[in-house]
Amino acid sequence: MTSPSHDSTTERPDRRGTNLPRVAGYNQVLVLDLIRRFPGASRSDLVRRTGLTMQTLSNICHRLSAAGLIRESGRIQSGMGAPRIVYEVSPTGRYSIGLHIDPARLSFELLDLAGNSVHNLTVPTPAAPGPSHFFDVIETQIGVLLEQSGVARERIAAVGVATPGPLDVEHGSVVGPPQLPGWGTVRLRDELEQRLALSVVVEKDSTAAAIGEIWRAPRGTENLAFIYLGSGVSAGLVLEGTVLRGSGRAAGRLSHLGNIGHLTADPEGELCACGGRGCVSVSSLPSRIIEIAMERGAVSPGVDTDDARAVETALATLSQMAEQEGDAAATAILENAARGFARVGMQLANLLDLDSIVFGGPQWPAFATACLRIAPTMVNEQYIARSDHEVTVRGTAIGGHVGAVGAASLAMSETMFDAPAQLYLR
Numbered sequence: 001m002t003s004p005s006h007d008s009t010t011e012r013p014d015r016r017g018t019n020l021p022r023v024a025g026y027n028q029v030l031v032l033d034l035i036r037r038f039p040g041a042s043r044s045d046l047v048r049r050t051g052l053t054m055q056t057l058s059n060i061c062h063r064l065s066a067a068g069l070i071r072e073s074g075r076i077q078s079g080m081g082a083p084r085i086v087y088e089v090s091p092t093g094r095y096s097i098g099l100h101i102d103p104a105r106l107s108f109e110l111l112d113l114a115g116n117s118v119h120n121l122t123v124p125t126p127a128a129p130g131p132s133h134f135f136d137v138i139e140t141q142i143g144v145l146l147e148q149s150g151v152a153r154e155r156i157a158a159v160g161v162a163t164p165g166p167l168d169v170e171h172g173s174v175v176g177p178p179q180l181p182g183w184g185t186v187r188l189r190d191e192l193e194q195r196l197a198l199s200v201v202v203e204k205d206s207t208a209a210a211i212g213e214i215w216r217a218p219r220g221t222e223n224l225a226f227i228y229l230g231s232g233v234s235a236g237l238v239l240e241g242t243v244l245r246g247s248g249r250a251a252g253r254l255s256h257l258g259n260i261g262h263l264t265a266d267p268e269g270e271l272c273a274c275g276g277r278g279c280v281s282v283s284s285l286p287s288r289i290i291e292i293a294m295e296r297g298a299v300s301p302g303v304d305t306d307d308a309r310a311v312e313t314a315l316a317t318l319s320q321m322a323e324q325e326g327d328a329a330a331t332a333i334l335e336n337a338a339r340g341f342a343r344v345g346m347q348l349a350n351l352l353d354l355d356s357i358v359f360g361g362p363q364w365p366a367f368a369t370a371c372l373r374i375a376p377t378m379v380n381e382q383y384i385a386r387s388d389h390e391v392t393v394r395g396t397a398i399g400g401h402v403g404a405v406g407a408a409s410l411a412m413s414e415t416m417f418d419a420p421a422q423l424y425l426r
Helices: 023-036 043-050 054-066 132-149 187-196 205-216 286-295 308-323 328-352 365-382 400-419
Strands: 071-078 084-089 095-101 105-112 115-124 154-165 172-177 184-187 200-204 223-231 233-239 355-361 392-395
Touching: 023 054, 023 084, 023 400, 043 054, 043 392, 054 071, 054 115, 095 132, 095 400, 105 132, 105 286, 115 308, 115 355, 132 187, 132 205, 132 328, 132 400, 154 187, 154 205, 154 400, 172 187, 184 187, 187 200, 200 205, 205 223, 205 233, 205 355, 205 400, 223 328, 233 308, 233 328, 286 328, 308 328, 308 365, 328 355, 355 365
Parallel strands: 095 154, 154 200, 223 355, 355 392
Antiparallel strands: 071 084, 095 105, 105 115, 172 184, 223 233
16 A cells, blocks of 8 residues: 555645644644545654654544544555555545525535545425425425435534625625526625524536535546536636736625636637627527527427526426437537637636636536537637647546545535634544
């Protein structure tokens, strides 16, 4: 057995610890996070990464073990000395719940401390306008999730919520989301904390998806854009391994980071209200793609493009016609959409010098085949730094529940790995 902490492909600069007693909580969080990211790390590895003394590190490992958060995973021989104990997180030490609010569905995910999916479920989004029915369904379904999984509520570190924007991050509120009729300013965090008696964190769906992508499969300092294909199209951004959130975390500001509606998807497309031509918001939204498909006879007329579930069903039909039946019109529509998404990815890659473009979200399956056939070549042909490195273009490693997984990862990250005051050691 070897320690993955010596793998140069995963090396990245780590936060440093301090041996001052008053920051013991911070050190515990730091060590727990390193053991999560590098399972099989020994105390010597952790001393090297954190700068802590061996005595301080040994005390922290003892406390984390006693709290059921880490466990010994074996011993490795190095040199002539005694075999070294290596550690991993204890998956059952804590759990988190992720909720993804989508205009078509509500998805729930239960993750353990190691980031493994324990249980998930999906229910249709309530058809009645306004948020009150949502809260009733969410409260009920979280109870079902815990009952079916057999996980006690007191083992839950927090609940994460991924939601369409605009988002007031400071207050955990969503403000007039256009895809959720009857919603004004809704204080998601306060309402859910009161109903669930659990800590709640709220984030935009595209940002949560990016968090899930790097949380479940850390790639060191990778710079990526997660292009999120749901009822709308948005992006979550990661630079140097850190998710960007923009000025929306400041008091009184709404989060608009990731709003790519006015990037150019089709240079020959129709005019947008912003004055541009072929913006994502007028050419590449799933509802617009279905409108085009109806105009060209690729899907039956009469699809209500204001109904997220109807659009999703029509997209699935369009994809089936293209990929399984070889329908030329359906293929052309999806390939044109793929070129639009590739142009958006290329613009982000050129602006931010990205390593990767990742696609995912509820509507990703309908576009996956066309995108993965077209986008990798198209992005790299137009990437200005291609002589230095290529941009990897891939689909999400998480799958269809990326929003809920990202929300659960966010909840675990902020309560167990980034907030020392909330690391509960009894």
